[in-house]
Amino acid sequence: MSYTNVFIIADTEANLKELSCGASTLGSKFSTVIFDEQLQSVAASYGPEKIYHFQAPESGIIEDNARVIADMVQAASPEMVLLSNTTRGRLLAGKIGAYLDTCVIAGVTELTEEGTKRMVYGGAAFRTQKATAQTAVVTCNAGVFEVSEGQASGDAAVEAGSAASDVKIKKIETQPKEGVSSNIAIAKKVVDMGRGFKEEKDVEMCRELASLLGAELGCSRPVAENNGWLPKSVYIGVTGIILKPEMIVSLCISGQVQHMVGINQAKKIIAINKDERAPIFASCDLGLVGDVYQILPMLIEKLK
Numbered sequence: 001m002s003y004t005n006v007f008i009i010a011d012t013e014a015n016l017k018e019l020s021c022g023a024s025t026l027g028s029k030f031s032t033v034i035f036d037e038q039l040q041s042v043a044a045s046y047g048p049e050k051i052y053h054f055q056a057p058e059s060g061i062i063e064d065n066a067r068v069i070a071d072m073v074q075a076a077s078p079e080m081v082l083l084s085n086t087t088r089g090r091l092l093a094g095k096i097g098a099y100l101d102t103c104v105i106a107g108v109t110e111l112t113e114e115g116t117k118r119m120v121y122g123g124a125a126f127r128t129q130k131a132t133a134q135t136a137v138v139t140c141n142a143g144v145f146e147v148s149e150g151q152a153s154g155d156a157a158v159e160a161g162s163a164a165s166d167v168k169i170k171k172i173e174t175q176p177k178e179g180v181s182s183n184i185a186i187a188k189k190v191v192d193m194g195r196g197f198k199e200e201k202d203v204e205m206c207r208e209l210a211s212l213l214g215a216e217l218g219c220s221r222p223v224a225e226n227n228g229w230l231p232k233s234v235y236i237g238v239t240g241i242i243l244k245p246e247m248i249v250s251l252c253i254s255g256q257v258q259h260m261v262g263i264n265q266a267k268k269i270i271a272i273n274k275d276e277r278a279p280i281f282a283s284c285d286l287g288l289v290g291d292v293y294q295i296l297p298m299l300i301e302k303l304k
């Protein structure tokens with residue numbers, strides 16, 4: 001598949017690498033929009049034609065740039081604008097799509113010759129869509145593109161984007177959450193914590209396993225939303241994040257479809273559940289029937 005001109009909009013290094021790899025295979029030329037000056041050299045290493053650096057206005061937020069980015073996209077008229085399917089990616093995509101009066105296709109799991117593939121009906125089916133608009137705005141789930149390091153000489157022209165013109169929200173302060181930094185969306189290995197765990201302190205046991213495996217820790221929706229044991233940004237599934245890691249270790253996960261759509265693209269699924277009739281055993285590569293409180297400490301000891 002070949003587009004003649006693709007734009008990517010990336011707000012983190014991880015998104016930048018994945019979208020750059022995607023754009024360089026999709027389009028004969030692509031341009032990159034970043035919001036952090038420090039990402040310039042990484043952006044350049046993938047060989048874009050141009051890099052646009054937009055800064056969030058003072059007391060503003062990155063999304064305030066949507067209008068000026070839309071104006072710039074309109075002038076360049078690419079066939080596709082690619083973003084990551086994160087909260088910010090979807091917000092920017094919606095705003096840019098509205099300003100351009102064009103279509104937005106969100107949560108894409110595959111980009112093929114036929115068009116874009118995305119899950120519908122709570123993950124029960126895939127729909128293939130093709131944009132007919134001049135410029136389509138598309139948000140991609142993590143893992144859609146194979147990530148590799150950039151090899152280009154890095155001499156792309158860098159242009160400062162115009163200042164944001166429609167600042168409607170005033171940022172008062174930003175407080176990073178302590179100890180909550182996660183690269184789960186691009187992790188090769190993931191430990192997946194389910195509602196079968198009894199106490200919040202069990203998170204530490206899962207975290208220890210994750211660290212021994214070199215994995216990121218994610219969870220099912222009830223663990224994040226009902227128990228509040230892990231941030232909502234790491235819950236996996238149809239309304240959470242969709243993953244495509246090499247391996248996922250699912251602990252005390254029953255295997256409901258809304259969760260499974262987030263993990264079933266993993267190359268290997270390993271499940272531990274005490275109920276041999278748990279649906280997850282129909283989808284995993286390796287299943288252990290047993291009590292996690294017996295198996296996990298043994299597994300951690302062995303890995304140590």
Ligand SMILES: Cc1cc2nc3c(=O)[nH]c(=O)nc-3n(C[C@H](O)[C@H](O)[C@H](O)COP(=O)(O)OP(=O)(O)OC[C@H]3O[C@@H](n4cnc5c(N)ncnc54)[C@H](O)[C@@H]3O)c2cc1C
Binds near residue numbers: 239
């Ligand atoms: C519209 C909608 C959207 C949803 N979106 C999502 C989503 O994006 N992501 C998501 O995760 N969920 C989502 N859900 C919720 C989903 O339907 C399930 O309720 C949820 O995934 C169940 O999470 P779980 O597997 O952790 O818990 P449970 O289904 O409660 O399973 C817990 C499992 O732990 C096992 N267990 C208990 N104790 C032990 C032990 N000591 N050792 C070993 N195993 C043990 C049990 O046998 C059980 O199988 C959604 C629901 C709806 C209606």
